[in-house]
Amino acid sequence: MGTTGIVVVQKVGGKSTATRCFSTYPLKLIIPTKVGSSKIDVVWIYSLSYGGGVVSGDCISCSINVEDDCSAAFTTQASTKVYKSIGSKISGQILEVKIGKNAFLAVIPDPVTCFAAARYHQKQVFKIEPDSNLVVVDWFTSGRHENGEKWNFEVYKSTNHIFLNDEQPLFLDSVLLDQTLAVGGIAESMCNYQVIGMLIFFGPKLKCIQSLVQDKVKKMMTAYYLTPARAKISPSLIASCNAFGLKETGLVVRIAAVTTESVYDFLREQLASIESLIGAAPYC
Amino acid sequence: MVGFEVDSHLQWSQWQLLDSILPTGGFAHSYGLEASIQTRIVTGPEDLKLYVIHVLDNIGSLLLPFVHNAHKSLDFESWSKLDRWLEATMTNEISRKASTSQGSALLRVATSVFAEVPHLKQLRDIALSSSGAISFHHAPIFGLLCGILGFDACFSQRAYMFMAMRDVLSASTRLNLIGPLGAAKLQHQIAPIAEQMVMKWMDRPIEEACQTIPLLDTVQGCHAYLFSRLFCS
Numbered sequence: 001m002g003t004t005g006i007v008v009v010q011k012v013g014g015k016s017t018a019t020r021c022f023s024t025y026p027l028k029l030i031i032p033t034k035v036g037s038s039k040i041d042v043v044w045i046y047s048l049s050y051g052g053g054v055v056s057g058d059c060i061s062c063s064i065n066v067e068d069d070c071s072a073a074f075t076t077q078a079s080t081k082v083y084k085s086i087g088s089k090i091s092g093q094i095l096e097v098k099i100g101k102n103a104f105l106a107v108i109p110d111p112v113t114c115f116a117a118a119r120y121h122q123k124q125v126f127k128i129e130p131d132s133n134l135v136v137v138d139w140f141t142s143g144r145h146e147n148g149e150k151w152n153f154e155v156y157k158s159t160n161h162i163f164l165n166d167e168q169p170l171f172l173d174s175v176l177l178d179q180t181l182a183v184g185g186i187a188e189s190m191c192n193y194q195v196i197g198m199l200i201f202f203g204p205k206l207k208c209i210q211s212l213v214q215d216k217v218k219k220m221m222t223a224y225y226l227t228p229a230r231a232k233i234s235p236s237l238i239a240s241c242n243a244f245g246l247k248e249t250g251l252v253v254r255i256a257a258v259t260t261e262s263v264y265d266f267l268r269e270q271l272a273s274i275e276s277l278i279g280a281a282p283y284c
Numbered sequence: 285m286v287g288f289e290v291d292s293h294l295q296w297s298q299w300q301l302l303d304s305i306l307p308t309g310g311f312a313h314s315y316g317l318e319a320s321i322q323t324r325i326v327t328g329p330e331d332l333k334l335y336v337i338h339v340l341d342n343i344g345s346l347l348l349p350f351v352h353n354a355h356k357s358l359d360f361e362s363w364s365k366l367d368r369w370l371e372a373t374m375t376n377e378i379s380r381k382a383s384t385s386q387g388s389a390l391l392r393v394a395t396s397v398f399a400e401v402p403h404l405k406q407l408r409d410i411a412l413s414s415s416g417a418i419s420f421h422h423a424p425i426f427g428l429l430c431g432i433l434g435f436d437a438c439f440s441q442r443a444y445m446f447m448a449m450r451d452v453l454s455a456s457t458r459l460n461l462i463g464p465l466g467a468a469k470l471q472h473q474i475a476p477i478a479e480q481m482v483m484k485w486m487d488r489p490i491e492e493a494c495q496t497i498p499l500l501d502t503v504q505g506c507h508a509y510l511f512s513r514l515f516c517s
């Protein structure tokens with residue numbers, strides 16, 4: 001599969017600069033200059049798709065290289081819609097990222113929404129250094145659930161791999177939802193939840209925000225568990241924090257929610273303080 | 285005659301490995317059941333069957349590749365690679381700690397019980413002397429142990445699912461969700477479904493290890509937030 005997008009961010013005259021930005025159908029990458037505060041040194045990269053979604057059989061392969069001491073944010077303008085698969089063709093997106101020493105990348109997209117009968121594979125590989133900094137949001141919804149389309153896609157697979165110093169496995173996560181493999185179907189395993197998400201933090205620049213997020217989530221969930229059992233129904237948003245890596249330097253927050261809007265609210269709140277790193281608050 | 289003796293000897297060892305009397309600490313874990321009850325995802329005995337099936341599916345897809353590959357090569361290098369890979373794969377902190385505490389208990393117990401197999405003790409000694417190189421995750425140790433004791437690959441993966449089912453059903457009785465007879469009946473009902481899952485996930489490379497029930501993982505991660513709890517995970 002050919003590469004459909006490449007971005008290289010390097011220091012030019014002391015500023016993070018996109019020294020290379022290439023994209024070809026079905027991917028379009030744009031680098032707007034005025035996303036946030038001009039005082040913050042960061043390159044914003046927007047990923048757009050033609051026709052607002054991923055069509056059956058599309059293969060999008062993108063690489064981003066954030067060199068030493070640079071900062072970048074990678075985002076979308078709207079949710080990634082994956083249309084129904086024709087002739088069991090799989091659509092896929094691959095993202096390969098390299099982050100240099102003391103560099104920072106935030107991957108903060110809108111969710112992936114697989115329509116009924118869609119088949120979708122996504123793989124994101126991050127190669128980082130011990131002092132690289134990374135924020136990744138990866139989330140998906142049950143489909144057009146307001147139209148009654150709940151977990152009706154055929155296959156959704158998402159892989160997020162983080163390797164330290166090129167080949168040391170630091171975080172290896174894969175989710176596979178396959179209608180034909182799932183005992184009793186995907187919808188049944190989701191109870192009434194329509195959105196599943198994950199928020200990953202790694203690196204010295206994110207140490208403070210990590211402990212803030214841990215405290216907030218703990219407060220929210222312990223408040224729920226303290227309510228007497230008889231009066232209780234499942235929470236409309238569940239979140240849990242897990243440290244990972246040697247000396248627990250990374251943090252992953254897992255989220256399950258009934259509405260997409262509640263996850264936007266959650267992400268907006270938890271990620272507000274990375275504004276100081278990327279010049280604008282995410283999801284605002 | 286000799287073949288028969290070898291075979292009967294294997295059977296005694298297999299039963300002992302799966303016997304709940306083997307003190308490996310499996311019964312300290314509910315596989316997220318306690319958190320799921322308190323999150324009102326499991327509200328009564330009628331939800332339990334599906335819950336157990338989901339736990340087994342997630343274990344099959346995530347951990348059977350590690351049991352299988354540890355069984356395939358019984359040397360320290362391969363084991364340590366699998367252990368490191370699994371350490372990065374178990375991104376759920378609660379499950380990760382449950383896995384390493386059960387794994388180290390299993391290896392310690394097996395080394396003293398199956399004392400006639402020197403290879404076990406050798407591996408454990410290397411692991412203990414190479415500080416921090418091994419986290420002692422349960423699935424690879426179980427596969428390794430089955431391989432060293434001469435059990436076949438299919439047995440090791442089916443047995444792994446059996447133990448998980450045994451432990452989660454045992455937890456369900458102690459959480460007063462179901463009585464001991466009800467649990468035994470459920471175990472028998474789920475067995476054919478568990479067998480389908482073994483067939484579905486067996487003999488896979490570790491690169492294919494994945495989660496199939498993401499909601500379960502989110503809820504299992506909430507175990508530490510529970511106000512009162514009986515189990516470690």
